[in-house]
Amino acid sequence: MEEGGDGLVVDSDNLLPHDFPLLDEKLDLPLYHLSDVPWEHPRVVRRENRGGVEVYYWSVKNLWGRVMHVFAGPKQGIRIKKPVLNVGAIDYVLSVVADEITIGIVYDKSGISEVPFIVATKHLGHSSYPRLGHHKAIRRKIYAMALARLYWKTGYALPALRYAATALIWGLSF
16 A cells, blocks of 8 residues: 555445445545444544535544544445555554554554545444353453553553553453
8 A cells, every 4th residue: 555556445244335436436535434324423523525425524533532542433444545554553553452443543653633434335234243241351351451452552551551440440340
């Protein structure tokens, strides 16, 4: 991607509409995400009409938020038309947690503060997410520890400390 190039990645459980190439032509954005619904969330900071397509903008970083401190937003698909990412940021971002978090860190390290997204997929859904079951506290502790480590290694001290405290609390509950 540093050399140029152009790409589209769509989650395997999503379908694009037949008119997607026409939608894509109307958007002069170097990068945007695809969603199945317009997210109603405080981190959707604005929206605009570009070429007849409603474009929403997700704020990538919110270090003081309760959750999702660095998060890429809706991501049923990602369309990259021009090189805008700091590919070197990927070297130290380990995929140990949700990919929206790791992608969000790469975006933040690339100087991208808002990610545009459009509603242009049909999400078919699947049941690939594991159930927590009776080991809920242990799994939440492990997840919090992974997030604490990821945020610490990538320079986000506030969320790292928050998840370290969460891991400690979940550790005391079993």
